[in-house]
Amino acid sequence: MIRKAISPENLGSVLREARKQKGLNQTATGKLVGIDQPTVSKVEQGSGGTQLGTLFRLLAALELEMVIQPRSKTDVKNDGDKW
Amino acid sequence: MIRKAISPENLGSVLREARKQKGLNQTATGKLVGIDQPTVSKVEQGSGGTQLGTLFRLLAALELEMVIQPRSKTDVKNDGDKW
DNA sequence: ACGATCTATAGCTTATGCGCTATAAATTTA
DNA sequence: TAAATTTATAGCGCATAAGCTATAGATCGT
Numbered sequence: 001m002i003r004k005a006i007s008p009e010n011l012g013s014v015l016r017e018a019r020k021q022k023g024l025n026q027t028a029t030g031k032l033v034g035i036d037q038p039t040v041s042k043v044e045q046g047s048g049g050t051q052l053g054t055l056f057r058l059l060a061a062l063e064l065e066m067v068i069q070p071r072s073k074t075d076v077k078n079d080g081d082k083w
Numbered sequence: 084m085i086r087k088a089i090s091p092e093n094l095g096s097v098l099r100e101a102r103k104q105k106g107l108n109q110t111a112t113g114k115l116v117g118i119d120q121p122t123v124s125k126v127e128q129g130s131g132g133t134q135l136g137t138l139f140r141l142l143a144a145l146e147l148e149m150v151i152q153p154r155s156k157t158d159v160k161n162d163g164d165k166w
Numbered sequence: 167a168c169g170a171t172c173t174a175t176a177g178c179t180t181a182t183g184c185g186c187t188a189t190a191a192a193t194t195t196a
Numbered sequence: 197t198a199a200a201t202t203t204a205t206a207g208c209g210c211a212t213a214a215g216c217t218a219t220a221g222a223t224c225g226t
Contacts, residue, residue, distance in 0.1 A: 053131030067150040
């Protein structure tokens with residue numbers, strides 16, 4: 001499971017996976033936090049133009065949190081799959 | 084130096100701290116990745132309107148990466164930081 | 167194949183980001 | 197405290213996000 005994101009595309013993939021993991025569709029997810037379905041779609045496709053406010057609302061809907069840390073040279077996909 | 088962010092304000096604080104830790108000012112940081120100083124300022128102040136593309140460029144300038152993970156059950160106000 | 171559900175795309179409108187430049191506060195340093 | 201540096205704010209022009217609605221395309225189940 002990809003957790004690390006260094007680009008909007010990465011992030012979009014992470015969000016999509018998390019959403020499916022929760023059994024939600026784009027419409028339902030967006031409704032939880034006031035984002036319309038087309039916007040959820042664009043974020044998941046990796047739109048770098050997406051705004052931070054939109055991202056954090058999405059994270060809230062999916063019960064996710066963001067961690068900022070120094071870039072690791074060695075890749076980080078440790079941690080037994082928790083989701 | 085691992086910091087969680089659940090809002091644009093959180094994130095802005097994290098970025099500002101990381102920048103200072105690297106001994107950079109807003110102008111120098113922005114120049115590394117083609118962002119102007121006023122924009123860096125707004126991001127650090129927590130503008131939810133900041134775009135993801137801008138954020139990722141800033142992360143690159145500061146040699147940071149983003150990790151998305153399930154929200155910790157233990158409250159986010161638990162590691163000594165004030166937000 | 168069919169219908170139902172889900173996702174992607176499009177047009178319109180309003181709002182706002184960002185680069186650029188200039189300048190005003192605020193902070194640091196001597 | 198004055199000067200230098202750094203950060204915040206503002207206006208302009210251009211580009212684009214996001215909400216809304218509609219619909220086309222894709223996917224799933226029967």
